[in-house]
Amino acid sequence: MLNGTLRVARFHLTLYRRTWRATTFTSFLMPLLYLGVVGIGAGSYVENDVEGFSYVRFLAPGLLAVVAFQTAAEEAGFPLYAAIRLTNRYQRMLTAPLSLGQVLAGHLFFITIRAAVSAVVFCAVAALLGVFDSWLCLLLVPVAMVVALAAAAPLFAFTGRLTSSANLMTVSRLVVLPLSMFSGVFFPVGDLPAAVQPLIRISPLWHGVELCRGLSGAFTAGSGTTPLSLAGHLGILLLWAAVGFALTLLVFRRHLSD
Secondary structure, eight states: OHHHHHHHHHHHHHHHHHHGGGGHIIIIIHHHHIIIIIIIIGGGGOOSOBTTBOHHHHHHHHHHHHHHHHHHHHHTTHHHHIIIIISOHHHHHTTSSOOHHHHHHHHHHHHHHHHHHHHHHHHHHHHHTTSOOSGGGGGHHHHHHHHHHHHHHHHHHHHHHOSSTHHHHHHIIIIIHHHHHHSSSSSOGGGSOTTTHHHHHTSHHHHHHHHHHHHHTTTSTTOOOOHHHHHHHHHHHHHHHHHHHHHHHHHHHHHHTO
């Protein structure tokens, strides 16, 4: 199982080496621009701390979670649709000695690697800017990987059911973008209308933001987050990943048997 999964992940990494420049802006430059312009620039006008953090240190962990979330959404969108509907890449992989679980797990593992690379770059730049002042910020890298997995697994199931790529843009506009804006990244979720808050709090991105921000309290002052709450956020993310993977297996077995 593990050998097949790694072979599939290596295949996707080989492809990505040829196309990584096309993702430079969304994976690296855009979150860093937000950190510099919004966090450091506009954030200097925010006089009061936000949940015990200066605004830039409130913003930075959330941006890292968004990077992982959007990386997962990007890869689980058109690239996945093309692999199963246009190029039949998945079908060809299954003619090799690979199981469906290995093919899916390998693709998901590749997504977590992409998220990890983006997180390392983000942490390095944030450290150079003085936002993170401890090597403990590297604890956020595996969290970014879990966030990417928790987002990608259920999105795989959704994309696997599509018969047209037109609905992919709908997901981006109605799910990915709103969650990126309103999951507590730029301001606390408690500032949103009460009717909306429960919808935000069940999303994997909100749990990822809270987990990243809670861990950042280990190397920045002012966080009252408890280990139990961090474990709870991590558990919800793993639940999203497990349920999403199970649904993806079900959907793909039906589709690929047609």
